[in-house]
Amino acid sequence: MLSFRNRLFYTIKPLIPRTIQIYLRRNIIQRKRGLYADVWPVDKKAGRPPEGWQGWPDGKKFALILTHDIDTAKGHEKCYNLVNLEKQLGFRSSFNFVPERYKVSPELRRYLKESMFGIGVHGLRHDGKYYKSRKFFQERAVRINHYLKEWGSVGFSSPSMLRNLDWLHDLNIEYDVSTFDTDPFEPQHDGVGSIFPFRVTHPSNNKGYVELPYTLPQDFTLFVLMQEKGIEIWKKKLDWIAEKGGMALLITHPDYMNFDGTNSGNEEYPVEYYIEFLEYIKTKYEGQYWHALPRDMAQYWVNTKK
Secondary structure, three states, rough: OHHHHHHHHHHHHOOOHHHHHHHHHHHHHHHHHHOOOOOOOHHHHHHHOOOOOOOHHOOOOOOEEEEEEEEHHHHOOOHHHHHHHHHHHOOEEEEEEEOOOOOOOHHHHHHHHOOOEEEEEOOOOOOOOOOOOOOHHHHHHHHHHHHHHOOOOEEEEHHHHHHOHHHHHHHHOOOOOOOOOOOOOOOOOOOOOOOOOEOOOOOOOOOOEOOOHHHHHHHHHHHHHOOOOOOHHHHHHHHHHHHHHHEEEEEHHHHHHHOOOOOOOOOOOEEEEHHHHHHHHHHOOOOOOOEEOOOHHHHHHHOOOO
16 A cells, blocks of 8 residues: 555645646755665666576577656657657657546557557556555556556556555556666655566466566656756666666656757756667667567566466
8 A cells, every 4th residue: 555655745746836846856856866876776786687597588688678658648749759769760669658647549559559569558547546545446457457458458557656566466467567676766665676577476376467677767767857968877777787687678758758859848858868878779789689578578577487
């Protein structure tokens, strides 16, 4: 269940102007940043491979997964730009939509599938209330499962990384992206301490799902809250993951990407940062990484961990 602090925050959040929310979060994160320098962006303990680890397909050095959480209608409008950008650079990704916060275009979903991209469900309404009680989550799980089936999706991503991994068994999923190796700046800030996937087995059967922790800092944290002006932290973390042979999983948000070069404002960053990072991956690690969609990773992990 949610902590009292998180329940209180998500209760009063709609009453706080967005600009004030950002201002407060920036101040908090800047005060906390120095306290966690030993475990963020790199927690060295997270680099240990799982027991019996046999490596990635075709002997690749590390794995790469790109995902996007589309939080708002504004982000939804930018999805075509992002898909086409990635296609031009030779990458694929998975897009996670909030089905009851804005209209999710059937045409966009069709375009993603035709382009061999992935689709996931990113909560239901993005209001932080999913885990306030077991009964409440079960009620929402019915609706989430409806969209999973309608969209032909097998993946879930929890808004704000709030989670209860045991409750997620109520969802008809093969994978979940609601955890991280290390991120002390998230509301529910306990990390899983690993840059590798892991199975979450159902207590009464052997089905369960595969948990895919994100292992690269989210764009919102870096460029909106921390106001970083470059991608050095992304590169540093990627290099460490590659060295350890782990899974580099990145969550970005088209909501906060600026595609037209105008004034980025309070909650946007230049899309060139993301382009630069993809080009860095291609240039430095050409032929060395297994580039997979989340569903591919889940299937691989299940098959190799039987």
